Amino acid sequence: MRDLSNLHQFLGITAESHPNGLLLQQSQYAEDILRRAGMQNSKEVATPISIKTPQSSASPDFSNPTLYRQLVGALQYLTLTRPDITYAVNKACQHMHSPTDQHFDALKRILRYLRGTVHYGLPITGSSMNLRSYVDSDWAGDQQDRKSTTGYCNFLGNTLISWSVKKQTTIARSSTEAEYRAIAAVTTEIIWLRRLLEEFGFAQTSPTILYCDNTSAIVLANNPVYHARTKHIEVDCHFIRECIKNQSIQVHHISSKDQLADFFTKSLSISRFKLLVSKMLTSGASACRRVLNDKDIDYSKNNKTHI
Template sequence: MSDLGPLSYFLGIEVMHSDLGYYLSQAKYIQDLLVRFGITDNRTTTTPMDLHLQLRPTDGTPLEDPTRYRHIVGSLVYVTVTRPDIAHVVHILSQFYSRDSPLQLHAYSDSTWASNPTDRRSVTGYCIFLGSSPLTWKSKKQVDVSRSSTEAELRELATTTSEIIWLRWLLADFGISCDASTPLLCDNTGAIQIANDPVKHELTKHIGVDSSFARSHCHQKTIVLQYVSSELQVADFFTKAQTKEQHRLHLLKLNASDPPPPP
């Protein structure tokens, strides 16, 4: 590790030091935004928003490609770090930011079985969406060796359920309702049947904690397990290599895309 000297620029924020303290500026970041979106010739104004401006979702004509608008608003959100005076107008613009997709959680959970040739442990992964946007994801090798693909999937269902519970609590704190059960999609019918069955299974006694945990939250309606085919299993992305076509398909499902071209 080397000493790079006093901080002067970090993540688009200029840092200047004087006897009075530190001064933060995003002037360069803002200028780069103006150039990128081709609005350098626009006139300046003294306030962020006209006093009598009223915006409604029905005003104007819907954009054929709203991607550019989303990029502009998303960039302005970061500008509020040093310009709190524009926070209100950015909040107003953000109300027209998202697509008409329900703001609800849904998750994908997947696991390989004994895929590691050295220790025969399984690789597991999940991806949780809020609406159409991926919110959190994970890829990890399991600690224990699973004796079947169903066992490996059950362990990952429990892990994903824990993450879902935490996110539901977090969203509730933000005022986002999570009254409905969260769909959890899995491509292993055996794991789904065991998690939905109230009867304890002798064959899964050694993983009783994980299976009981997933089962209890199925019965509490925290989650609802749904089958998804392996071809449409987004969490496959986090557990194994993909063909070119699968990789492209899963990128589309994750809403991953190239940035818009410069104007």
Template sequence: MIITENDDDALRDLKHFLGTCFKIKELGPLKYFLGVEIARSKSGISFCQRKYTLDILEDAGLLGAKPKKIPMEANVALMPTGSDPLKDPTRYRRLIGRLIYLTITRPEITYAVNTLSQSMHEPRKHHFDTARRLFHYLKGAPGQGLLFSLNGPLHLTSYCDADWARCPFTRRSITGYCIFLGKSLISWKIKKQVTISRSSAEAEYRSMPATTCELTWLRYLLQDLQVKHHQPATLLCDNNAALYIAANPVYHERTKHIKLDCHTVRERIQNGEIQTTHVQTKHQVADIFTKPLPTPLFQSHLGKLGVIDIHTPT
């Protein structure tokens, strides 16, 4: 059990109460929990899963693999057919299942794992080959993880993006977003949209209410934790058409079928809970959650996510 509190007296009272109800042993400051390794420094707190990653590589038989710089080749679209089915799909399913747990400290592999997990019902050879490339990427930096910085204002900033008709089989778009508290990445998500969007603007706009709902929940959470957040959260999007829809209260043929989503975002804007801002595509960090990126852009976004490797020699 992990216990946290910003009041030392309240924390001491809680531990005393638990000690009277259960037989417990205090292990001190958090260092390791369910495969997650925690380290502290003057810069902040870092989370990684180095041992867990090495266990996955050993399970895959790729501890000696040659490292790769990106988890997935750019412009790759995995089809459900195209090669022979695997003779033993249980191994593929086990490895992908373990990778899903790894995404809690490795946000940069979320898109690749999400794509590979969609083939678990009938994995094929080209799916496993793509998974092997991901293992080669993990071999390059098994101790990579997230840094939660001690510096910077406690302000919510989010990036939302969508890749229109990304799925080659269903032609549904992919929604991706990431949310920062100050400099620290605290929430991210990738999900295939439930409907087919008829334009890139519609696909981009559908990612905005999903991000808005997460921002609203985080504001309530910060309030419960007694963290003041008076200013509106910032929502950055690289699609001007989607931003115009959020600002324009007039509905027309292109937007009336997404009126509910429009209300979700616009109501939060009018209440002063969020403010929308345009961001250039090259600075759209959420791109890493919606598509495979070329190496230079991937490495650039990786640094912006606050992903570090404390095991790298300095």
């Protein structure tokens, strides 16, 4: 090994040094994607996915499916520093085997959004080393097979360190079941992160707070009594309750308007989307200034949540 001085470029990711930390961005890579698609001068849009997506089954097959797959694959790599497009890219990935003109139109919307936000990046700031998580689920959100989508994000202090959007493998028969499966998914990630931080010398001495906006799922997680209607998710029940019992996690309620994982599971209005993006990303022109200006979560005795 040898010292290559301060980090500037790594696998296409640019690391800009600022007084408050680092800004990780892939602006050059994003420009390359737009150039490959011929959309360098495209009209910008405010969100990467429309709230009302048409579900027409009569749309003809896209004439160049190879281009579609290449662009979607490139956007997948871009999500390493752009969580704001993760949900839209996940939707695009679901049609890689047989894209239609309608799917390509949705892909072009992502690129048009990217055109206006090409300098956005992920700030890495020095703050507390406390791990906290947010999890959400969109029950039966897929119009084709009615499967739910799991979305979660994990913060170390004020820094976003991991996130995920994934369609659930089975159909949930209630919103509680969908949320509970999402909790099980993020709990697995939390356990891995806690062990990794311990190896780095930052052991988490207190349970990781996991924020969920579904009260029924929270009650189910803390209730040791099984009911017949929950037997089909009994494995997840055992896993989550064991993690609560050994104080690896604590599941807390958070209002839907404060749920940061909201834009990992559904398309949102422009104002809502911009609000959540401002809490996770920043532009290179104002590096690390705007992100998570709110203080750490305040756990008061009456369990009120302050963002």
